[in-house]
Amino acid sequence: MKLFLGLFLCAFSVCCSSATFSGSRRSILREVNDKDQTGVDHDYAVELNATNFDSVLKDTPATFAVVEFFAHWCPACRNYKPHYEKVARLFNGADAVHPGIILLTRVDCALKINTKLCDKFSVGHYPMLFWGAPPKFVGGSWEPKQEKSDIHVIDDARTADRLLNWINKQTSSSFGLDDQKFQNEQLSSNVSDPEQIARAIYDVEEATSIAFDIILEHKMIKPETRAPLIKFLQLLTAHHPSRRCRKGAGELLVSFDDLYPTDFSSSQKQDDDKSQVTNFQICGKEVPRGYWMFCRGSKNETRGFSCGLWVLLHSLSVRIEDGESQFTFNAICDFVHNFFVCEECRQHFYKMCSSVSSPFNKARDFALWLWSSHNKVNERLSKEEASLGTGDPKFPKTIWPPKQLCSSCYLGHDQKSNKIEWNQDEVYKALRNYYGTTLVSLYKEKGIVGNEGTEGAALEDLIVASNAIVVPVGAALAIAVASCAFGALACYWRSQQKSRKPRRTWN
Numbered sequence: 001m002k003l004f005l006g007l008f009l010c011a012f013s014v015c016c017s018s019a020t021f022s023g024s025r026r027s028i029l030r031e032v033n034d035k036d037q038t039g040v041d042h043d044y045a046v047e048l049n050a051t052n053f054d055s056v057l058k059d060t061p062a063t064f065a066v067v068e069f070f071a072h073w074c075p076a077c078r079n080y081k082p083h084y085e086k087v088a089r090l091f092n093g094a095d096a097v098h099p100g101i102i103l104l105t106r107v108d109c110a111l112k113i114n115t116k117l118c119d120k121f122s123v124g125h126y127p128m129l130f131w132g133a134p135p136k137f138v139g140g141s142w143e144p145k146q147e148k149s150d151i152h153v154i155d156d157a158r159t160a161d162r163l164l165n166w167i168n169k170q171t172s173s174s175f176g177l178d179d180q181k182f183q184n185e186q187l188s189s190n191v192s193d194p195e196q197i198a199r200a201i202y203d204v205e206e207a208t209s210i211a212f213d214i215i216l217e218h219k220m221i222k223p224e225t226r227a228p229l230i231k232f233l234q235l236l237t238a239h240h241p242s243r244r245c246r247k248g249a250g251e252l253l254v255s256f257d258d259l260y261p262t263d264f265s266s267s268q269k270q271d272d273d274k275s276q277v278t279n280f281q282i283c284g285k286e287v288p289r290g291y292w293m294f295c296r297g298s299k300n301e302t303r304g305f306s307c308g309l310w311v312l313l314h315s316l317s318v319r320i321e322d323g324e325s326q327f328t329f330n331a332i333c334d335f336v337h338n339f340f341v342c343e344e345c346r347q348h349f350y351k352m353c354s355s356v357s358s359p360f361n362k363a364r365d366f367a368l369w370l371w372s373s374h375n376k377v378n379e380r381l382s383k384e385e386a387s388l389g390t391g392d393p394k395f396p397k398t399i400w401p402p403k404q405l406c407s408s409c410y411l412g413h414d415q416k417s418n419k420i421e422w423n424q425d426e427v428y429k430a431l432r433n434y435y436g437t438t439l440v441s442l443y444k445e446k447g448i449v450g451n452e453g454t455e456g457a458a459l460e461d462l463i464v465a466s467n468a469i470v471v472p473v474g475a476a477l478a479i480a481v482a483s484c485a486f487g488a489l490a491c492y493w494r495s496q497q498k499s500r501k502p503r504r505t506w507n
């Protein structure tokens with residue numbers, strides 16, 4: 001077992017480098033925006049090279065990618081750059097007018113490191129632009145004589161206008177170079193469209209990452225909040241719908257005692273070792289990306305994080321087993337109570353948590369409790385937002401699920417109490433389908449796979465779980481049976497560390 005653990009930890013340190021604790025690790029996609037904030041001249045197109053080409057294109061939530069092959073010494077490329085940048089600023093970076101649809105990138109073929117990559121795409125002149133779905137570029141190639149290819153040369157892109165016209169034709173869109181932020185015709189207000197929720201997997205990652213950024217930035221880890229955080233991490237390690245967030249949560253769990261000893265909040269180390277602690281990115285270095293997909297509001301200040309958090313909570317609620325329902329209820333209630341920085345929200349939610357009188361024995365009951373609590377919040381907010389005009393006009397609060405998503409969920413309407421009569425079996429089915437299968441369908445479709453197999457397969461694994469998580473020390477082995485090996489071993493390792501060694505301090 002020792003050997004196995006040793007091998008595991010060794011392999012883990014190599015393959016999980018995206019979620020390590022070291023140094024400054026900023027997302028390539030975010031760099032665009034970071035530089036923007038410093039006022040330094042910056043590029044919107046994402047610079048790729050042979051080492052990050054596959055990972056960035058595999059990871060992007062964008063539906064399409066443009067790859068420009070150029071050479072930094074080429075005068076035509078230099079002249080073309082402002083045109084390319086004009087289009088890139090529409091789609092790339094946190095301030096993009098149309099984020100998450102098209103990723104514009106460039107590869108400098110004059111750099112030796114990129115020679116093979118440029119050869120694979122038969123780059124015959126500079127600049128040369130290609131178009132395709134991002135996964136098609138991953139490990140991909142292009143040949144001039146190839147009859148059928150998923151990657152296309154953009155043959156009419158001499159100016160920004162012409163490039164955008166070409167893109168508009170491909171996507172049947174009408175993007176304009178003068179488009180303003182949030183005048184986004186792509187934004188659909190029908191958020192219950194199953195295709196929309198498929199994009200929410202990115203928002204679940206975004207919300208998870210932001211939640212932990214907030215915890216670290218606001219120094220919210222204190223002796224009294226350690227236990228709730230550990231509980232929530234255990235839940236994420238076992239049931240987060242994204243494999244890389246599960247990995248990151250597991251890694252954090254393993255190192256938790258070392259990184260955040262019980263005297264962490266008072267420790268001078270917290271400031272001394274800031275980079276190590278605050279640079280940890282729970283869902284890997286590409287997240288947060290700085291924008292929302294499913295949870296994007298039509299105004300700057302609406303939706304976003306709180307929407308992403310709801311989606312995360314629902315997605316957890318449909319992945320647990322019966323024996324985990326009370327643990328999950330506690331973990332979620334305590335997490336919101338201790339770490340959700342919206343004071344009003346946490347107060348209201350805690351009240352709802354406190355009003356539950358008997359423990360949950362069934363996963364179904366917990367998922368329905370969360371659904372019903374969310375609807376209570378919606379009901380209250382719909383009135384508040386209507387009177388104050390603070391809501392998002394494109395996303396008014398409504399009772400979920402709407403009839404067009406699940407007509408069988410509706411049994412009738414009780415006139416006396418003015419309440420909807422629900423078919424709760426159908427609602428649970430709808431929740432499982434929406435936040436379970438459909439939520440991750442885009443991941444599957446885009447072939448975003450982990451080293452150990454498909455994301456889909458891992459997710460299927462996670463639906464089978466046990467009640468072991470209720471007892472943290474025994475959790476790891478039982479989760480091992482039911483959950484991904486990573487989460488299991490992380491929990492196990494942590495429990496072993498806890499029972500074996502005395503508590504370490506920063507010194």
Ligand SMILES: Cc1cc2nc3c(=O)[nH]c(=O)nc-3n(C[C@H](O)[C@H](O)[C@H](O)COP(=O)(O)OP(=O)(O)OC[C@H]3O[C@@H](n4cnc5c(N)ncnc54)[C@H](O)[C@@H]3O)c2cc1C
Nearest residue numbers: 191303306307309310344345348349371374375377395400
């Ligand atoms: C735990 C929690 C408590 C909150 N409490 C408050 C509060 O007290 N006051 C306040 O002003 N704001 C509160 N918020 C924020 C608020 O609920 C919304 O998240 C925010 O206004 C953004 O709304 P939205 O339109 O994006 O939809 P959200 O309400 O965030 O919902 C996100 C998505 O979930 C789906 N959905 C909606 N209802 C349900 C449901 N019942 N079951 C399953 N899925 C559903 C829809 O597709 C929706 O688009 C809270 C948020 C959280 C996470």
